[in-house]
Amino acid sequence: GAVVSQHPSRVICKSGTSVKIECRSLDFQATTMFWYRQFPKQSLMLMATSNEGSKATYEQGVEKDKFLINHASLTLSTLTVTSAHPEDSSFYICSARDGTSGNEQFFGPGTRLTVL
Amino acid sequence: AQSVTQLDSQVPVFEEAPVELRCNYSSSVSVYLFWYVQYPNQGLQLLLKYLSGSTLVKGINGFEAEFNKSQTSFHLRKPSVHIRDTAEYFCAVSEVGSYKLIFGSGTRLLVRP
Numbered sequence: 232g233a234v235v236s237q238h239p240s241r242v243i244c245k246s247g248t249s250v251k252i253e254c255r256s257l258d259f260q261a262t263t264m265f266w267y268r269q270f271p272k273q274s275l276m277l278m279a280t281s282n283e284g285s286k287a288t289y290e291q292g293v294e295k296d297k298f299l300i301n302h303a304s305l306t307l308s309t310l311t312v313t314s315a316h317p318e319d320s321s322f323y324i325c326s327a328r329d330g331t332s333g334n335e336q337f338f339g340p341g342t343r344l345t346v347l
Numbered sequence: 348a349q350s351v352t353q354l355d356s357q358v359p360v361f362e363e364a365p366v367e368l369r370c371n372y373s374s375s376v377s378v379y380l381f382w383y384v385q386y387p388n389q390g391l392q393l394l395l396k397y398l399s400g401s402t403l404v405k406g407i408n409g410f411e412a413e414f415n416k417s418q419t420s421f422h423l424r425k426p427s428v429h430i431r432d433t434a435e436y437f438c439a440v441s442e443v444g445s446y447k448l449i450f451g452s453g454t455r456l457l458v459r460p
Contacts, residue, residue: 235390237390263446265446265447265448272453273452273453274437274450274451274452274453275391275437275448275450276450277447277448277449280446280447322388324390324391326390326391328446334379334396334398334441334445334446335381335393335396336446336448337393338383338390338391338392339390340389340390341388341389341390343388
């Protein structure tokens with residue numbers, strides 16, 4: 232149980248294009264989903280927290296107009312990187328929690344974004 | 348605000364040797380503590396967590412950690428490591444009542460034959 236998937240696992244795009252990453256909770260309802268980015272050999276940095284049906288809460292320094300987050304259902308959240316640039320290249324990881332898992336978050340396998 | 352310090356960026360160790368990965372945290376309020384493992388190009392897997400109760404926490408894959416409130420530490424240990432334990436290990440903290448995780452910088456465990 233408690234499986235979180237991400238799609239795509241890897242994406243390469245040209246500078247200026249937008250990229251959408253999906254995060255799904257496969258066997259539970261995710262009341263809250265989190266989006267992290269991880270640069271090579273570095274830790275995970277929380278970008279935003281999203282609750283189903285409401286606007287995401289972004290961490291300081293994260294541009295909400297650049298990183299659009301939608302959490303339209305209890306099993307799906309999407310992160311859209313708009314007008315991507317090479318500095319947006321990173322490993323993006325989502326996690327999810329349900330109402331019964333307490334403080335535990337279940338992590339997706341991550342999406343490697345490369346912007347040329 | 349909370350912070351997590353993992354002083355060792357890399358820990359090399361021979362197979363079947365014991366290992367300790369250090370984690371210290373800073374917080375003005377009560378916290379929950381976690382250890383996660385990340386294999387290359389994968390997401391994070393929970394090894395163990397401390398929420399309350401016994402300060403010695405046992406997790407998966409033979410790992411354990413001990414919460415020491417006076418030293419604000421939560422070091423991860425394993426008595427005998429395997430090659431397959433080679434991975435990145437992250438310590439994380441969250442404030443009681445909050446769901447936000449603050450991660451340490453990670454420690455790469457490199458197990459050599």
